[in-house]
Amino acid sequence: MTVSVRVIPCLDVDNGRVVKGVNFVDLRDAGDPVELAAAYDLAGADELVFLDITASSADRETTYDVVRRTAESVFIPLTVGGGVREPDDFDRLLRAGADKVSVNTAALARPALLQEAAGRFGAQCVVLSVDARRCPPGVQTDSGFEVTTHGGRRGTGVDAVGWAVEGARLGAGEILLNSMDADGTEAGYDVELISRVRAEVTVPIIASGGAGRLDDFVPAVRAGADAVLAASVFHFGRLTIGEVKAALAAADLPVR
């Protein structure tokens, strides 16, 4: 009797539409996040992540509408991130039907946001998203990994492992750990990054970045991930949720 490893598809949503090309068969509208969410639910996804990449905050209402409509038709947990700046943003997303809210840059700029959000809504719905990479030449941190911003384009010199520890201390109930080195490579998760963070934090870790083949998932879990997140391999239908779960189960890891 153990909690199962969660397999989580991530959808990038821009102005209410899924971007990064989704190539799902049997969908009337492959760009509709609500329909995709339902398809992933049916396929056995344990949770969904929506990353709102809408540039203008004026268009944020579209996101709330998407979250609202998704929560009306899909009965698995939904995490929403992107553009979250204030506790009130948490409130709006939770009220729209999100179960957890992920925060990234805003927490880096103002760590107290984590405390405020956890105090108001509980740590269980506060996810700290950390975009980490190996330190480039000239940059040094204790762990050898630094936090980046702007989709990995800018380094901060902040120790990524230390930031995860601090974030959890301040109130994050979960770490969404994105490897910016592995992201897009489809060469596997960064197991060293995962194990370094696992050694220091006791909140659950969602591993993200690098999933390409079925063999990639078990090492991430063995390194300490509680959940594995992937985007394009699922969207393009190269791997199914069921195949990933079968691979995990074959390694004696618990799955739903």
Next chain:
Amino acid sequence: MTRPGVVVLDYGSGNLRSAQRALERVGADVVVTSDVDAALSADGLVVPGVGAFAACMEGIRSVRGDSLVDRRLAGGRPVLGICVGMQILFESGVEHGLATEGLGEWPGVVQELRADVLPHIGWNTVRPPEGSALFAGVEDERFYFVHSYAVTSWQLAATDPHIPVPGVTWSHHGQDFVAAVENGPLCATQFHPEKSGDAGAALLRNWVSSLG
């Protein structure tokens, strides 16, 4: 057959929309409100709850949910607590060393689980008692949990032979903890049935179909 009327008690705690939709999906007419009269007269009352025990107790008291639950149970009217909505039914909750008084429907203290990884987030198995009505058909399914605190020992023994023994369902994360209780009109789950996919829907259907 008319649809049973269910009130989801709104006292400012978390995502109520999912609970509403999940209950509607299984055949209930659902109203989300803090109105005491509506909550008293409904066929079933759902007490949700996320976040801190102390904050939920404060919220419950602010809408007079404490006496509401008492009055419903005195009349044998069904109540379902979910997550922290279950925890506050116990005597007290201890968070960061501070104890907060609960509704005291059941003896027991809600405490932080001893586990390597907390919060306990994800889908876990359960061990329902023999003949559980709530878990009928979904005994072997996984349900979605998200919590750090739980009741780890069940202290309510059968003292009166005329009162049925409460059915206690256990789960495990680091240690055994109470995942659900079926006690006459008062039921509760530590997990979120409204977020537990088809298994959760089946459980809610079991509960809704038992209403008046």
